[in-house]
Amino acid sequence: MLTDRQLLILQVIIDDFIRSGQPVGSRTLSKKHQIAFSSATIRNEMADLEELGYIEKTHISSGRVPSEKGYRYYVDHLLPPQRLTRADIQKIRSVFAERIYELEKLMQKSAQILSELTNYTSIALGPTFKESKLKRMQIVPLNEQTAVAIVVTDTGHVENRVVTIPSSMDAGDLEKMVNIFNERLAGVPLMDLKEKMETEVADVMRRHIRNYDSVLNTLMETLDAPEEEKVFFAGKANMLNQPEFSDIQKVRPLLDIIEQEKDIYRLLRKQTQKGVRVSIGHENELRGMENCSLITATYSVGDEPLGAIAILGPTRMEYSRVITVLNRVASDLSAALAKWYQSQ
Amino acid sequence: MLTDRQLLILQVIIDDFIRSGQPVGSRTLSKKHQIAFSSATIRNEMADLEELGYIEKTHISSGRVPSEKGYRYYVDHLLPPQRLTRADIQKIRSVFAERIYELEKLMQKSAQILSELTNYTSIALGPTFKESKLKRMQIVPLNEQTAVAIVVTDTGHVENRVVTIPSSMDAGDLEKMVNIFNERLAGVPLMDLKEKMETEVADVMRRHIRNYDSVLNTLMETLDAPEEEKVFFAGKANMLNQPEFSDIQKVRPLLDIIEQEKDIYRLLRKQTQKGVRVSIGHENELRGMENCSLITATYSVGDEPLGAIAILGPTRMEYSRVITVLNRVASDLSAALAKWYQSQ
DNA sequence: TGTTAGCACTCGAACAATTCGAGTGCTAAA
DNA sequence: TTTAGCACTCGAATTGTTCGAGTGCTAACA
Numbered sequence: 001m002l003t004d005r006q007l008l009i010l011q012v013i014i015d016d017f018i019r020s021g022q023p024v025g026s027r028t029l030s031k032k033h034q035i036a037f038s039s040a041t042i043r044n045e046m047a048d049l050e051e052l053g054y055i056e057k058t059h060i061s062s063g064r065v066p067s068e069k070g071y072r073y074y075v076d077h078l079l080p081p082q083r084l085t086r087a088d089i090q091k092i093r094s095v096f097a098e099r100i101y102e103l104e105k106l107m108q109k110s111a112q113i114l115s116e117l118t119n120y121t122s123i124a125l126g127p128t129f130k131e132s133k134l135k136r137m138q139i140v141p142l143n144e145q146t147a148v149a150i151v152v153t154d155t156g157h158v159e160n161r162v163v164t165i166p167s168s169m170d171a172g173d174l175e176k177m178v179n180i181f182n183e184r185l186a187g188v189p190l191m192d193l194k195e196k197m198e199t200e201v202a203d204v205m206r207r208h209i210r211n212y213d214s215v216l217n218t219l220m221e222t223l224d225a226p227e228e229e230k231v232f233f234a235g236k237a238n239m240l241n242q243p244e245f246s247d248i249q250k251v252r253p254l255l256d257i258i259e260q261e262k263d264i265y266r267l268l269r270k271q272t273q274k275g276v277r278v279s280i281g282h283e284n285e286l287r288g289m290e291n292c293s294l295i296t297a298t299y300s301v302g303d304e305p306l307g308a309i310a311i312l313g314p315t316r317m318e319y320s321r322v323i324t325v326l327n328r329v330a331s332d333l334s335a336a337l338a339k340w341y342q343s344q
Numbered sequence: 345m346l347t348d349r350q351l352l353i354l355q356v357i358i359d360d361f362i363r364s365g366q367p368v369g370s371r372t373l374s375k376k377h378q379i380a381f382s383s384a385t386i387r388n389e390m391a392d393l394e395e396l397g398y399i400e401k402t403h404i405s406s407g408r409v410p411s412e413k414g415y416r417y418y419v420d421h422l423l424p425p426q427r428l429t430r431a432d433i434q435k436i437r438s439v440f441a442e443r444i445y446e447l448e449k450l451m452q453k454s455a456q457i458l459s460e461l462t463n464y465t466s467i468a469l470g471p472t473f474k475e476s477k478l479k480r481m482q483i484v485p486l487n488e489q490t491a492v493a494i495v496v497t498d499t500g501h502v503e504n505r506v507v508t509i510p511s512s513m514d515a516g517d518l519e520k521m522v523n524i525f526n527e528r529l530a531g532v533p534l535m536d537l538k539e540k541m542e543t544e545v546a547d548v549m550r551r552h553i554r555n556y557d558s559v560l561n562t563l564m565e566t567l568d569a570p571e572e573e574k575v576f577f578a579g580k581a582n583m584l585n586q587p588e589f590s591d592i593q594k595v596r597p598l599l600d601i602i603e604q605e606k607d608i609y610r611l612l613r614k615q616t617q618k619g620v621r622v623s624i625g626h627e628n629e630l631r632g633m634e635n636c637s638l639i640t641a642t643y644s645v646g647d648e649p650l651g652a653i654a655i656l657g658p659t660r661m662e663y664s665r666v667i668t669v670l671n672r673v674a675s676d677l678s679a680a681l682a683k684w685y686q687s688q
Numbered sequence: 689t690g691t692t693a694g695c696a697c698t699c700g701a702a703c704a705a706t707t708c709g710a711g712t713g714c715t716a717a718a
Numbered sequence: 719t720t721t722a723g724c725a726c727t728c729g730a731a732t733t734g735t736t737c738g739a740g741t742g743c744t745a746a747c748a
Binding site: 138237240246251256 | 445446479480482484486490492494496498500502504505506507580581584589590592595596599600603
């Protein structure tokens with residue numbers, strides 16, 4: 001559909017615009033060494049490209065800037081190859097070299113290195129622990145009415161919540177109950193825990209524990225709203241570096257979205273297909289992200305994508321570099337997690 | 345030192361400037377109903393106030409704005425009384441009305457209500473749990489080399505960390521150790537835990553556990569770096585509402601400080617004397633906060649200040665309102681915590 | 689002696705006019 | 719098909735002008 005020359009011009013326009021942030025004119029283009037024809041020729045081609053919707057003018061006699069369609073084409077077909085420097089690779093590696101004790105730290109660090117290497121805002125989502133399995137449950141009474149319920153997963157993750165104990169239960173009952181849980185439910189995925197608690201163990205419980213059902217309800221609630229996994233951000237303030245956001249009015253909605261965390265969390269959680277995905281401008285569903293692109297990559301252990309890492313920046317983003325960095329971090333992170341899970 | 349009339353003028357200037365953000369001129373002032381003298385008189389007084397350092401001009405023929413010294417005087421002596429509306433009081437109360445299950449949620453909510461009522465950025469620091477006491481320790485083995493160490497405090501707080509188990513220990517040893525810990529150390533303040541582990545229980549342990557000292561080391565490290573307590577922010581983006589920060593260059597350092605969290609954390613942690621404290625502009629030690637005021641209040645149970653809540657805003661801040669709101673939230677929070685601790 | 693009216697002066701903000709340069713589209717010649 | 723040339727457009731930057739809100743100072747007044 002597009003001629004080779006048009007492709008070349010489109011690519012050079014976008015590359016240049018990404019670098020400079022300024023609309024690109026025909027004369028500027030004609031001076032590039034990759035381009036051998038005159039500015040007039042380029043003007044003709046640009047007129048065609050504009051008609052096709054790949055580029056736009058900011059005003060009637062301005063140079064051209066890429067449209068969202070242009071970026072989309074660029075991302076899908078024109079990405080210039082990009083290699084990381086040794087130093088970059090080293091930096092990434094060093095993040096994952098240390099022995100990991102805490103998953104959260106690891107995710108935080110991943111986000112940090114991402115924003116450091118790209119100068120954009122980065123986001124990292126920890127692995128869902130819905131899929132992780134129950135290792136041990138523990139209930140520590142604090143006083144007559146309350147206790148802390150603690151759930152340890154096979155991945156070493158700990159969840160805890162304060163629960164109210166029905167007055168009909170005493171410490172002995174509590175202990176008995178916990179023991180039965182641990183005997184019968186160890187190894188069960190957290191996802192299925194609720195169901196199994198209702199079906200498999202309910203009978204035994206009712207035999208041993210007075211008033212099991214009321215406790216069950218409390219516990220269910222606890223397990224049902226498993227603290228949403230944390231989202232880790234880094235380089236939030238990097239958003240302000242971008243000249244397109246030099247106007248406070250334009251950053252405000254963005255920072256609101258970021259501060260809210262919830263929307264971004266859902267967005268990333270949806271990302272389950274393997275690999276890198278790019279959402280440009282209005283392709284993003286969230287209002288306030290019209291001028292942004294979000295690039296996400298999943299990390300996985302074995303075949304199963306566990307979570308996502310992402311970069312948020314202006315549509316005029318260094319796609320090539322970001323994708324390369326993201327891929328690298330995702331794969332190093334996957335490797336690190338594989339080691340981690342394998343050791344469990 | 346200052347005459348009554350000067351005080352009046354100073355107060356009205358500051359009140360007006362806080363409201364409008366615009367330099368206040370003599371004519372504007374003379375039109376206020378509280379002020380009965382002519383603009384020329386006011387000009388004379390303002391010249392004096394300026395010479396004394398309480399107000400400043402932004403340029404040679406501009407109205408006056410308060411200097412930091414002026415704000416300081418205002419905060420110390422001229423604060424107009426301020427009462428909360430019923431609705432505000434109600435809002436605050438409703439935050440603390442619900443049954444609290446998690447301290448962190450409570451702090452988060454406190455921060456939220458603060459920023460909601462003031463439209464500034466708010467910060468809440470949870471109670472140190474160094475002072476809380478050990479309720480139960482638990483070690484859950486994940487595999488041969490690693491385990492999760494869990495510490496539950498009497499306040500229902502749970503800390504956990506993944507630790508490496510020396511190969512010389514087996515499951516039995518582990519259990520024995522944990523039992524001894526729980527027998528001997530329950531009720532010990534976390535602060536003293538390390539010491540007691542070295543002194544009181546070491547002997548018993550060495551008798552029962554092979555290789556106690558190497559385990560001890562690992563555990564010590566774990567307990568020694570008790571996850572810094574979290575700082576809760578709310579309304580970060582409110583900073584951008586302030587006209588004095590309409591220039592991105594000026595907000596940038598501020599947002600950096602906020603994103604970093606660490607500096608702010610330390611600043612608040614230092615705040616141990618009871619009551620409200622106001623730091624204006626350069627009184628703040630952190631670079632980047634020259635144009636800000638930080639108002640902190642402590643909350644306490646009994647006589648002991650446990651933590652702090654704070655509002656961060658421009659020096660041109662609604663001091664009176666903020667202090668009133670802060671006091672109210674602090675006292676309601678204190679009451680809520682008292683109930684909470686009492687029930688333990 | 690303290691207060692005020694009046695006056696000359698200053699400065700920033702807002703606006704209009706002008707220039708400059710980078711860009712365009714179109715036409716005609718190579 | 720390509721390109722040189724030309725007329726035209728528009729935004730950004732610069733300059734000048736006006737306007738209003740402010741000042742300090744002086745002289746008159748109570």
